[in-house]
Amino acid sequence: MFVDHVKIYVKGGDGGNGMVAFRREKYEPMGGPAGGDGGKGADVIFEVDEGLRTLMDFRYQRHFKAQRGEHGMSKSMHGKNAKDMIVKVPPGTTVTDAESGAIIADLTEHGQRAVIAKGGRGGRGNIRFATPANPAPEISEKGEPGYELEVVLELKVLADVGLVGFPSVGKSTLLSVVSAAKPKIGDYHFTTIVPNLGVVDAGDGRSFVMADLPGLIEGAHQGVGLGHQFLRHIERTRVIVHVIDMSGMEGRDPYEDYATINEELEQYNLRLTERPQIVVANKMDMPEAEINLAEFKEQIPSDVRVYPISAITRQGLSDLLYAIADLLEETPEFPLYDPEEVEESRHVLYKFEAEKKDEFVIGRDDDGAFTVGGPAIERLFKMTNFSHEESVRRFGRQLRGMGIDDALRERGVQNGDTVRIMDYEFEFVD
Numbered sequence: 001m002f003v004d005h006v007k008i009y010v011k012g013g014d015g016g017n018g019m020v021a022f023r024r025e026k027y028e029p030m031g032g033p034a035g036g037d038g039g040k041g042a043d044v045i046f047e048v049d050e051g052l053r054t055l056m057d058f059r060y061q062r063h064f065k066a067q068r069g070e071h072g073m074s075k076s077m078h079g080k081n082a083k084d085m086i087v088k089v090p091p092g093t094t095v096t097d098a099e100s101g102a103i104i105a106d107l108t109e110h111g112q113r114a115v116i117a118k119g120g121r122g123g124r125g126n127i128r129f130a131t132p133a134n135p136a137p138e139i140s141e142k143g144e145p146g147y148e149l150e151v152v153l154e155l156k157v158l159a160d161v162g163l164v165g166f167p168s169v170g171k172s173t174l175l176s177v178v179s180a181a182k183p184k185i186g187d188y189h190f191t192t193i194v195p196n197l198g199v200v201d202a203g204d205g206r207s208f209v210m211a212d213l214p215g216l217i218e219g220a221h222q223g224v225g226l227g228h229q230f231l232r233h234i235e236r237t238r239v240i241v242h243v244i245d246m247s248g249m250e251g252r253d254p255y256e257d258y259a260t261i262n263e264e265l266e267q268y269n270l271r272l273t274e275r276p277q278i279v280v281a282n283k284m285d286m287p288e289a290e291i292n293l294a295e296f297k298e299q300i301p302s303d304v305r306v307y308p309i310s311a312i313t314r315q316g317l318s319d320l321l322y323a324i325a326d327l328l329e330e331t332p333e334f335p336l337y338d339p340e341e342v343e344e345s346r347h348v349l350y351k352f353e354a355e356k357k358d359e360f361v362i363g364r365d366d367d368g369a370f371t372v373g374g375p376a377i378e379r380l381f382k383m384t385n386f387s388h389e390e391s392v393r394r395f396g397r398q399l400r401g402m403g404i405d406d407a408l409r410e411r412g413v414q415n416g417d418t419v420r421i422m423d424y425e426f427e428f429v430d
């Protein structure tokens, strides 16, 4: 079993901004507040799709930013909530926070969903701030920023396709040209990928996992030298690709090789002979290959599918990959997990924890100015509409409410000192 592994960035949509507006009606020149709320930003939601087998798609797209909510409007109209962004992942995907290493979700069953990055709430329009004392407030909030984070996706992968054949027929060469020769493969981090397993992109949006199953012929059915992991792989392999050397070099006879391997599979496990098989005639670039292939075809049953290729010159590879992908589609799936394993993991559901504590940090810049930072304060800052004097005053009150004024005094702030919050600067007035 190997682990397919990729790091991606996700961001929930920002909330829409609330609006400051007033009613303008014919007979009501001093109309009341009429600024609507912004809509909610979209969540980034991961959803299990059992049709997916690998994290291949994440190699091409690593940024997932959900849409922002619509801004509030005049005439008391609220902005629309944005539509959530659904990202499909294969069953068995674990999502961890890249920074803390905490598990956010363990997605095992088809249709299971988890919110990975919450969208921000919409900012409130000035209607919401009206009070008897202040019936026409010029206060609104901007939308709350969507949560953003980097997450690591991990998937334990079992092979869909197993390569079998005599030694030196070209199994590792084939696997290496179809799985590793993709451009930018270096960007895709296979952490614990073992050399004889690879993710194959069929080139038409379909992908599957292919394993070289070496050593089958050397007494594999007696369990010689093969670990438990390997056995598991071959048992779960849905399609067998049988590679045959058509060059006929070293006195080898392709048909004999074919028959021997099939006998070996049968002895190993009868069930394996029920697996659909694709026969690959390799080394077709060699001089005798055409003649050998013709003879071979006369000897094998007529319903056996043979794909002539050359792993070295890459001739015939795309036809072969399409055929494998087609065959996989029509082959029933084996459960990805042992039933007991699923039982265990099914009950673990991790919750996305968006809320961070109301903490803030006070510091000093080189020029003597005080600085205030922290997630809650920065969020508040981003939601403040600084173009309205009243909103700015409200921001001041909120800071006081959070205990920031007191904390600044403790640090020795004086009247007239500069205080910085992100890129906003103000003078401290007691």
Ligand SMILES: Nc1nc2c(ncn2[C@@H]2O[C@H](COP(=O)(O)OP(=O)(O)OP(=O)(O)O)[C@@H](O)[C@H]2O)c(=O)[nH]1
Pocket: 165, 166, 167, 168, 169, 170, 171, 172, 173, 174, 214, 215, 282, 283, 284, 285, 286, 309, 310, 311, 312, 313
């Ligand atoms: N001419 C030719 N040579 C090939 C082709 N594919 C593989 N070879 C050569 O055949 C030899 C064996 O290839 P491998 O890919 O190592 O064969 P294998 O089946 O993985 O062998 P084991 O690892 O021993 O099981 C190497 O020298 C390859 O370069 C091909 O299409 N044409």
